[in-house]
Amino acid sequence: MTADQPISVTCTVNGETQTLEVGAGETLLQTLRRRLWLTGTKEGCLEGECGACTVLIDGAPVASCIQSAAAVDGRDIRTIEGLSDGERLSPLQQAFLDHAAVQCGFCIPGMLMTLTALLEQQASPSREEVETALAGNTCRCTGYQQMVDAAMTAAGRERA
Amino acid sequence: MKVVGSSVQRSDGEAKVRGDAVFGADLAVPGMLHARLLRAPVAAGIIRHIDTAAAKASAGVRDVVTGADVLNERAGVAVFDNPLFATDYIAYEGEPIAAVVADTAEQAEAAIRKVELTIDAETPVATPGQALMSDARMVHPSWAEFGTVGGIDFNRDGNIVSQILLDPGDVDGAFKRADRVIEGVYQTPRQYQAYLEPKMALATFEAGRYTIQVSHQYPFRLRDRLAQVLDVPKSAVRIVGHHIGGGFGAKLDLALEPYAAVLARRARRPVMMLNNPEEERLTAPCRENATVKVRSAVLNDGTILAQDVDVVFDSGAYANNHPATASIPIFMFGSIYRVGTARIRNRMVYTNTAPTGAFRGVSGPYLVFAAERHMDQIANELGRDRREYRLAMLAEDGHKMLNGQALEELSILHKAFDLVEERAPWAEQGKGKLRGVGIAAAVWLTNPQPGQATVKLNEDGTLTVVTAATDSGSGAVTTGLRQIAAECLGISADAVTITMPDTDVAGFDAGSQGSRTTHVAGRAVYDATTGVREKVIEKAAAMLETAKEDLVIEDGVVHVAGVPEMSLGLADVAMAATFSQGPIAASGSYTTPPPPHDPSRTKGMLFSTWPTPTYHVHLAEVTVDAVTGKVTVERYIIAQEVGRTINPDAVKGQVLGGLAQGLGYTLWERVDIDAGRYVQRNFESHGLPLACDMPEVEFVLMENPEAAGPYGAKGAAEPSIVPVAAVIANAVSDAIGAPIDDIPITPEAVLDALERS
Structure with missing residues (x-):
């Protein structure tokens, strides 16, 4: 197989089966944004550090900017566009609004995906566990406190 | 209400x-082309030859332009020093040299690598110290011919982009009467804004008008600056703003917009430009690195007869907006504490580094760092308690700043000190080995x-x-x-x-x-x-x-x-x-009318008053690890006056966000320059604050409705960053018993200071 020969990938994106022809060097971020027009996943540092491009693969947060698209064959992918139940926001999305945890908003899709994964694995995390989970997500606007408050509310826990 | x-x-x-929110970087329109810039690979050099033939022949390429192909007049906000493209010499690493437009961004990227560039690299003028040497090479040999806004002189002189001097004439006499002269030198680095959305521009040209879709903090300045560099009437430019993925001052002036505009007109197609992450880091208008020297003429009873303040800061390769804001030091000294008289000199200096610019709290963080480190130094030398000395020196309502403007509500600061004291009694803070407390105050403005x-x-x-x-x-x-x-x-x-x-x-x-x-x-x-x-x-x-x-x-x-x-x-x-x-x-x-002041003291300054002041006291308690040198912020209290709160959660978000940026500036973030080139070239190496780095914050909101503001509101978003470096450095110095007058306060710096003490 040569580098520019497309590779056929079948995966689930936000619950829908997608069969896509992707390039060998293509990142999952490029596939989501350019082929599926899922532009809610943001292009930030492109080196897997800032977290703005975080999506869930089989429930685990992954930096899609350094994830090979060809390698997601057979996997389940969730993006920010798939978080809400139709019109109804997820409890975490709602908590982010209620706690004014959104400022410029560019990091928010990645933040929400990382925290969604945390809350799915651990229903009732401590503040410290929330902060540790966010070690791969940078926000330059908020100073994080209102985000952690929101995550605690979504987890049904009062402020520690 | x-x-x-x-x-x-x-x-x-x-x-x-x-x-669902569409940011500038998410935009796409039918038929749009993609453009990339060829940027200078060295900090300084003579351009001998630019050969674009191979790039023009590259797959998918529509057009390649250099300074020879377009109007390339030097332009700027204050000093007209900045051309669109470098043509004869390179002034900083990352300076645009050519632009390529192609069907895809990948094709444009491939083509810029085919532009053949012949450069004779020069030794860069890398630091303000080098730039000010009598035999320094001129960063811009033709600086004397540059135009300026309104023909203002700005006291330019070779590598000095502009300078201000406020000298009432009685300072030297006061120093002769002093019991002691206390001197400090305070050094601060650049700070990168680190907004997450890269800069972008999407330009179209239709019916003789340019339309730029962009995520930009100041669309009307962008309109005016584009009109300047494209040499068209302002009305021939339309700016359409989209969601902004962070700016913090970095998205206030021109960046990619003029290139996209020129290319769109030539190609008769929409042209999209988006910086890659490395371009962002190389060209963002960081907060300027600065050195502030403060000398105080002090009597043994603590009276400050005079201060002599000398600021030098690094403008980088171009002037940007700096000459307009150069007067800020005259509002940061002699404003809240009683100082008999003061002389203030501020020099902005060209170097062969990326142009610096606006970052939240323009100049304030390092000026308050110097002013408030210096207050600690005086108190320590006089054997006075650092808080008690501040309160003794704190001026009253009606105190006049160095521009002759009265601060009519300065007593808010007394109240702020009291409110902080209620929550964290000074006498009980910072007790124990390698534990310290710091406090600082500031007055900030509302633009x-x-x-x-x-x-x-x-x-x-x-x-x-x-x-x-x-x-x-x-x-x-x-x-x-x-x-x-x-x-x-x-x-x-x-x-x-x-x-x-x-x-x-x-x-x-x-x-x-x-x-x-x-x-x-x-x-x-x-x-x-x-x-x-x-x-x-x-x-x-x-x-x-x-x-x-x-x-x-x-x-x-x-x-x-x-x-x-x-x-x-x-x-x-x-x-x-x-x-x-x-x-x-x-x-x-x-628009806020300028407060009454004495214009004779502010001759040649574009910015001569301090409108709609707000008042701030911060306190921090820190611990220091003697083995690792790590500083931990145990407690942080902010008392901030906002006029009237319109939205409490939004104000809180601004205060916490500004504090995080201030802590990053003081403790963790790095923007080092080696021979004119940035050392930190990827995201991770900048050391931005993470969720786990943030301390518990206690925020004391002070309301004091202001007559002209809507429902009494003053500005609230910017200032929480301003006192942070001062407060933390004061606390760390207290903890280790040795002065910390440079930031960032890295673990190595702490260990060095511990060794010296």
Whole structure:
């Protein structure tokens, strides 16, 4: 197989089966944004550090900017566009609004995906566990406190 | 009040948590081409030859341009020193040399690598110290021929971009009378804004006009600067603003827009440009690195007879907006503490490094760092308690700053010290080995520049606010302006829609900077909504056959006071008005008038007053690990005066966000320069604050409504960053018993200082 020969990938994106022809060097971020027009996943540092491009693969947060698209064959992918139940926001999305945890908003899709994964694995995390989970997500606007408050509310826990 | 003072949610919040919000970097239009810049690979050098033939022949390429192909006049905000493309010499690493436009971004990227560049690299003028040496190479050999805005001289001199001097003439005499002279030198590095959305521009050219879609903090300045560099009337440029993925000052001036505009006109196709992450880091207008020397003439009783302050900062390769803000040191010394007299010199210096620029709290963080480290130093040398000495020196209401402007409400600072004391009694803080406490105070401004708003009553009884005010995240537009309009008319904030900026549609607005939006644009919105309100009352009075004075508007209903059944819905009033006298709308305009001052002291300064001051006291307690040198912030208290709070959660978010940026600047973030080139070249190496780095923060909000502000609001968003470096350095110095006068306070710096003590 040569580098520019497309590779056929079948995966689930936000619950829908997608069969896509992707390039060998293509990142999952490029596939989501350019082929599926899922532009809610943001292009930030492109080196897997800032977290703005975080999506869930089989429930685990992954930096899609350094994830090979060809390698997601057979996997389940969730993006920010798939978080809400139709019109109804997820409890975490709602908590982010209620706690004014959104400022410029560019990091928010990645933040929400990382925290969604945390809350799915651990229903009732401590503040410290929330902060540790966010070690791969940078926000330059908020100073994080209102985000952690929101995550605690979504987890049904009062402020520690 | 029903709406003002409540934590209304931002109007773009739901779109942002759903991933629906379209940021500039997300834009795409049919037929758009993609362009990339070839940027200088060295910090300084002579360009011998640029060969674009291979690039032009590269797959998918539509056009390649250099300075030879376009109007390439030197231009700028203050000093006209910056061409679009370097043509004969390179002034900094990352400076644009050529642009390629192609069908895809990948093709454009491939083609710029094929531009053949012949450069004779030169030794860069890498630091302000080198630039000021008598035999220094001139960064710009033809500097004397550069034009300036309004022909202002700025006291330019070779590598000195501009300088200000405030010298009342009695300073040297005061030093002769001093019991002791206390001297300090305070050094601070650059700071990278680190917004997450890269800079972008999407340009089209149609019917003789340029349209630029962009995420930008100040669309009207962008319009004016594009008109300058493209040599077209301002009205030939339209700026359409989109969601901004962070700016913090970095998106206030030109970046990619002129290149996209030129290329779109030549290609007759829309042209999209997007910086890659490395380009961002190489070219972002970082906060300037600076050295501040402070000498104080002090009597043994603590009286400061005089201060002599000498600031040198690194402008980088071009002047940017610096000559306009160069006067800020005259507001940071002799303003809150009693100082007999003061001489202030500030020199901005060209180097072969990326141009520095605006970052939240422009100049303030390092000037307050110097001023407040120096207060600790004086107190320590006199054997005085550091807090007690500050209170003894703190001036009273009416104290005049060095520009002759009186601070009429300075007693707010006394109250702020008291409120911090209630929460964290000074005598109990910082006790124990390697534990320390720091305190600092500051006065900050609310940017006074103009804003305009048009408010129209829709035929369903809701309001639309038309403004070019931009929301780069603060919520000042998406909550604050909506709340002001809602409160003023008597409706809910949900019934107020606010436009995205468009220079063809809205009146001039000076953009998202200096905490000005709530105060200045908010006042324009308040005045406009007041006009709408009057028209509603007039129409409803005619419809209800009652006197205007008897009517009130509550919850979207106009009714006779005390007689709720004599009422009309706003939709009924709006419909009746529209089809009888015409639709109801009104406009408002505002700019803060300059406070009274003594212009003879501020000759040659573009920025001569400190409008709508706000007051701030911060306290921090830190611990230091003697083995690793790590500093941990155990406690942080902020007492901040805001005039009136429009939205408590939004204010809190600004205060916490500014603190995080201040802690990063002081403790963790790195922007090192080696021979003119940035050392940190990827995201991770900058050391930005993470969630786990943030301390518990106690925030004490102080309200003190200001007459001119909407419902008394002053600026609130910017200033929490300003005192942070001072407070933390004071606390660390206290903890280790040795002065820390440079930041960042790295573990190595702490261990070195511990060894010396």
